[in-house]
Amino acid sequence: MTQDRLFSRQTGAARWLVLVILILVAAIAAGAWWGWQEYQRLEADKADVVGRMETLKAEMATQRSEVQGALAAFEKKQSEQAAQRIKDQAILTDMKTGGQKLWLINEARALASLASQRLLLTQDAMAARRLLEAADNVLARLDDPSVLPARQALAVDMDKLSRAGKVDVQGMVLQLGALRQTVAELAVPTEEAPPERDLPDISQPWWQDLLDRMPVNIRHHEGQVPLPLSAEQASLVRLTLDGSLQQAQLALMQGRGQAYQQALANAELTLKQWFRNDDPRASHMRDVIAEMGGRQVAYVLPEIGAGLAAIEALKRKEGDA
Numbered sequence: 001m002t003q004d005r006l007f008s009r010q011t012g013a014a015r016w017l018v019l020v021i022l023i024l025v026a027a028i029a030a031g032a033w034w035g036w037q038e039y040q041r042l043e044a045d046k047a048d049v050v051g052r053m054e055t056l057k058a059e060m061a062t063q064r065s066e067v068q069g070a071l072a073a074f075e076k077k078q079s080e081q082a083a084q085r086i087k088d089q090a091i092l093t094d095m096k097t098g099g100q101k102l103w104l105i106n107e108a109r110a111l112a113s114l115a116s117q118r119l120l121l122t123q124d125a126m127a128a129r130r131l132l133e134a135a136d137n138v139l140a141r142l143d144d145p146s147v148l149p150a151r152q153a154l155a156v157d158m159d160k161l162s163r164a165g166k167v168d169v170q171g172m173v174l175q176l177g178a179l180r181q182t183v184a185e186l187a188v189p190t191e192e193a194p195p196e197r198d199l200p201d202i203s204q205p206w207w208q209d210l211l212d213r214m215p216v217n218i219r220h221h222e223g224q225v226p227l228p229l230s231a232e233q234a235s236l237v238r239l240t241l242d243g244s245l246q247q248a249q250l251a252l253m254q255g256r257g258q259a260y261q262q263a264l265a266n267a268e269l270t271l272k273q274w275f276r277n278d279d280p281r282a283s284h285m286r287d288v289i290a291e292m293g294g295r296q297v298a299y300v301l302p303e304i305g306a307g308l309a310a311i312e313a314l315k316r317k318e319g320d321a
Contacts, residue, residue: 104138105147105315111135112154112308119161119304122253124169129161132307139311150314154307161302169252172292176249179285183242186281188234188274237274241267264293 115131118124136154139147248263268289275282 101142101144102315102318104142105311105318108135108138108150109308109311109315111138112311115157116305116308122169125161125302128304129158132158132161132304135307135311146317147314150307150310153310157302157304157307160304163302172252172295173249175288175292176245176252179288180242180245182281182285183238183245186238186241186275186279186285188237237270241270244270261293264289268293 111131112135115128115135118131119128132154136151136158139151139154244263244267248260248267251257251259251263268286271282271286271289277283
């Protein structure tokens with residue numbers, strides 16, 4: 001019995017030892033599996049961190065490139081501003097040393113040249129004098145004794161223009177334009193269609209009935225009146241009158257007095273031939289044309305150019321200096 005008990009105890013102890021070993025093996029296996037899972041998770045985290053670092057490095061490189069580009073553009077802008085500052089300083093220095101004077105002389109020369117052209121093209125002495133006066137005011141801004149000869153020459157030209165005959169060319173041109181606008185309203189005598197008769201009048205003579213049937217319309221007028229015209233002929237008469245007034249305007253602007261008088265005479269003759277005396281518009285137009293024909297438009301324009309020549313001489317002198 002004692003041996004059996006001893007064997008039983010040894011067997012029980014062996015079983016417990018095996019059980020403990022199995023438990024230890026299971027614990028070690030579970031720990032190994034958990035360690036492997038942790039290793040895998042750490043590797044994934046490490047890869048994610050490495051990816052983020054690479055992305056961050058790429059972003060930092062892009063930002064560094066952008067900063068370098070902005071710095072390069074800023075430096076380029078600074079260099080351009082410095083160059084412009086140097087250029088402006090040179091221009092300012094040039095103006096202080098005489099550039100402004102030459103610029104004002106060129107402006108005065110342009111005004112004097114424009115005055116000569118205005119006098120030649122429009123015959124307007126007063127407008128040319130105003131341009132010369134503007135050129136003199138420009139030279140007066142220089143406050144330099146060297147411009148006095150040019151200003152004296154300009155004063156001589158302005159005096160010539162002041163003594164020239166004063167004719168309101170612009171006002172007369174506008175008055176002729178107003179007359180042209182009323183041409184379309186003038187009443188030109190136009191012919192009317194002859195009355196048609198289907199049956200002869202028994203009370204009239206046979207020869208009167210024969211005349212009524214003929215394609216000839218006989219009219220009796222008391223006194224001297226214009227002949228009736230067709231619509232096309234009346235339109236042509238109005239165009240002729242408008243053309244005469246337009247020729248008078250052109251001759252007036254060009255200072256050709258004889259051509260101006262001839263154009264007004266043609267317009268007056270057209271009114272007399274083709275328009276009735278009892279037409280108030282035609283009568284008013286004849287009165288206005290007669291009054292304008294008595295005005296003096298041919299006048300001798302003065303010769304100017306001394307001021308322009310003096311300014312050009314001053315410019316050459318400044319350019320050589």
